[in-house]
Amino acid sequence: MTNEAPNLPTEPMDHDDFDALDAILDDLRTRGEEVPQWEFCEGAMAALLCTRRLILPSEFFPVLLGTGDSTPGAAGSDEEDTYFADAAQRAQFMTLWTRRWNEVAAALNSDVQTLDDERSYHPEVMDVRGAVASLPEEARAEIGDQELPAFGQVWALGFMFVVENWAEEWAAPRDKEAAAMLNDALDAIVELTEDDTDTPTVCMHSDDGPPSVSDARLNNFGAAIWAVYDLRQIWQSLGPRVESVRKAETPGRNDLCPCGSGKKYKKCHGA
Numbered sequence: 001m002t003n004e005a006p007n008l009p010t011e012p013m014d015h016d017d018f019d020a021l022d023a024i025l026d027d028l029r030t031r032g033e034e035v036p037q038w039e040f041c042e043g044a045m046a047a048l049l050c051t052r053r054l055i056l057p058s059e060f061f062p063v064l065l066g067t068g069d070s071t072p073g074a075a076g077s078d079e080e081d082t083y084f085a086d087a088a089q090r091a092q093f094m095t096l097w098t099r100r101w102n103e104v105a106a107a108l109n110s111d112v113q114t115l116d117d118e119r120s121y122h123p124e125v126m127d128v129r130g131a132v133a134s135l136p137e138e139a140r141a142e143i144g145d146q147e148l149p150a151f152g153q154v155w156a157l158g159f160m161f162v163v164e165n166w167a168e169e170w171a172a173p174r175d176k177e178a179a180a181m182l183n184d185a186l187d188a189i190v191e192l193t194e195d196d197t198d199t200p201t202v203c204m205h206s207d208d209g210p211p212s213v214s215d216a217r218l219n220n221f222g223a224a225i226w227a228v229y230d231l232r233q234i235w236q237s238l239g240p241r242v243e244s245v246r247k248a249e250t251p252g253r254n255d256l257c258p259c260g261s262g263k264k265y266k267k268c269h270g271a
Helices: 015-029 038-050 057-064 087-109 128-133 137-143 153-165 176-192 215-238
Strands: 200-202
Touching (some): 015 038, 038 057, 038 087, 038 215, 057 153, 153 176, 176 215, 200 215
């Protein structure tokens, strides 16, 4: 499985890079309201890196973003099949996407023993509830009773989006131990798609912000990250699914020959 693309900057993504991705997605959303947020894409990317078969951008971008692989005005392109404003915007998005892809792939390929290791995978997620709680009262009033996602919830939903849309690539293997490991790992991520209903104890948005995330949620988030490592290990060890080749049934001696000659099989290809 090819995990990294060559000839791209190797420095880690910073806040400006993620802000640029968010800005592009915001712009895409003006032309396609179902275009997801980056945190959802981040989860989808992690799943794509763990999927048994390498799924190419030309296959997953139309499903994930609702966009085509072309740009408006390009030769052979269908303007209705893409939301990118122009070739420059698409090129910027693809560069940033591939840099993050390489970064996540490198983290998942690293032999880490603790998530405190700087080489470990750190999903780019936002504590939305903590961010809103930290806003001035007037700004919070404008948001009102709008339902806000729990910490890591959108990331987990993005991950499971890929699992559900390429379900054949996530079917349990025959090996019972690997199948049990697969189910346990997916359960850990599914757990994160649920709401955080426990008592909040910490704010992940800022050190001095009001509590917005529970201890149980943080434990579940860590378990989900380890689950990603487990899933990648499972599929890399098993390799792509091999389709079994079925031998065509041989016609009976008195059946018509399948070649279309009109003769009986015993008088034609069965002679």
